[in-house]
Amino acid sequence: MRSLTALQVMQDAPVIPVIVLDHVQDAVPLARALVAGGLRMLEITLRTPQALACIEAIAREVPQAVPGAGTVRNSADVQAAQQAGACFLVSPGYTSTLGQAARTYGLPLLPGVATGSEIMTALDDGHTVLKFFPALAAGGTALLKAWSGPFADVRFCPTGGISPQNARDFLALPNVTCVGGSWLTPAQAIAERNWDVITRLAAQAVQLRA
Ligand code: 3PG
DSSP states (O other): OTTOOHHHHHHSOSEEEEEOOSOGGGHHHHHHHHHHHTOOEEEEETTSTTHHHHHHHHHHHOTTOEEEEESOOSHHHHHHHHHHTOSEEEOSSOOHHHHHHHHHTTOOEEOEEOSHHHHHHHHHTTOOEEEETTHHHHTHHHHHHHHTTTTTTOEEEEBSSOOTTTHHHHHTSTTBOOEEESTTSOHHHHHTTOHHHHHHHHHHHHGGGO
16 A cells, blocks of 8 residues: 555545544454445544554554554654554544654544644645644534635545434535544443444445435
């Protein structure tokens, strides 16, 4: 996946699952469950002590999955994610330092933005494919419609508050390529190791744009 671009990450499926993992032994079965449902691009958030080990396990043992690191906030995160085997990066905000680190380590980055100024900073650095976070809290579909004028060339992955109920509204917008969300990997299903539920949720998510 060396030449993977941020646009390819977003175009692979209608939804990028946002994953929080507390136990490394859950990483491989969870990734397999999502792949079985039709999702390959998997965002594992760097929010738990085990996140990097989880990325490493998925990269090693689930060749059909494309593990990425989420909640990437600084250069050290970028380096750690790359060393763990992450194929892409997702950040909750954007700094040029982060963009530079992503380039240095050769990984596509979906930078998080919530304002016009942040979009312009990301554009200045060559990013035209962005995560819109926190999507619902920051203005939802109304803000995306407003941005389609001045930022017609930008494509977004709204994340934060997206659900099976509102995902179609976002996906219907011409400047939305995919959405991100944690609803595919409920904490309870992971705790119960109920992988079938997760495969079902993934398969339903794939159908969102059908
Ligand atoms: C996050 O980074 O937590 C994502 O935005 C997930 O948000 P969600 O839990 O509302 O899907």
